[in-house]
Amino acid sequence: QKEVEQDPGPLSVPEGAIVSLNCTYSNSAFQYFMWYRQYSRKGPELLMYTYSSGNKEDGRFTAQVDKSSKYISLFIRDSQPSDSATYLCAITDTGFQKLVFGTGTRLLVSP
Amino acid sequence: EAQVTQNPRYLITVTGKKLTVTCSQNMNHEYMSWYRQDPGLGLRQIYYSMNVEVTDKGDVPEGYKVSRKEKRNFPLILESPSPNQTSLYFCASAQAGAGNEQFFGPGTRLTVL
Numbered sequence: 627q628k629e630v631e632q633d634p635g636p637l638s639v640p641e642g643a644i645v646s647l648n649c650t651y652s653n654s655a656f657q658y659f660m661w662y663r664q665y666s667r668k669g670p671e672l673l674m675y676t677y678s679s680g681n682k683e684d685g686r687f688t689a690q691v692d693k694s695s696k697y698i699s700l701f702i703r704d705s706q707p708s709d710s711a712t713y714l715c716a717i718t719d720t721g722f723q724k725l726v727f728g729t730g731t732r733l734l735v736s737p
Numbered sequence: 738e739a740q741v742t743q744n745p746r747y748l749i750t751v752t753g754k755k756l757t758v759t760c761s762q763n764m765n766h767e768y769m770s771w772y773r774q775d776p777g778l779g780l781r782q783i784y785y786s787m788n789v790e791v792t793d794k795g796d797v798p799e800g801y802k803v804s805r806k807e808k809r810n811f812p813l814i815l816e817s818p819s820p821n822q823t824s825l826y827f828c829a830s831a832q833a834g835a836g837n838e839q840f841f842g843p844g845t846r847l848t849v850l
Binding site: 632634660667668669670671672675714723724725727728729730 | 768839843
């Protein structure tokens with residue numbers, strides 16, 4: 627079993643839709659949960675970062691962590707064509723140096 | 738501009754010909770790391786370095802070497818490349834500290850024939 631599981635997609639939605647991206651993980655020691663966005667031919671860039679359980683909101687983006695279910699989510703409201711990218715979840719226990727990445731979900735937002 | 742740079746961006750080589758991919762960061766970060774990204778496998782860590790002269794293996798270190806002689810540079814060395822090392826490689830850097838953001842370079846696409 628992989629430490630982090632993520633549906634590769636692609637996920638296609640119309641502009642303005644609410645998008646839900648998810649990851650599951652197996653190691654209950656994980657405490658730091660991140661979402662990276664990767665545009666085509668670019669390196670990943672940090673989008674959201676959450677410590678432990680709960681929600682975190684930043685503009686149109688909301689990150690949610692449910693440690694009891696070992697499930698993390700990223701919600702995108704009012705999705706835009708510029709949100710079209712691959713979204714990777716990344717998780718670690720206490721060591722920032724040992725990030726474990728999901729395989730990434732490719733999102734396509736059509737105008 | 739704060740950034741991580743990698744060179745070359747694209748490289749086609751042949752089996753067994755030693756190569757080096759350079760990585761440099763201008764943010765005075767202690768931590769640097771190399772990843773490879775393959776379809777269906779995601780990003781996997783090759784090696785990382787917590788500071789100058791301190792390096793450690795990641796999840797897939799076989800066939801790779803690294804060195805950290807200066808804080809800003811972290812080259813990735815393939816002594817004898819093989820076709821299974823054909824991949825997209827990313828260098829990243831971060832300030833030391835739990836949960837700190839890793840800044841990624843633009844990537845190096847390597848093809849080994």
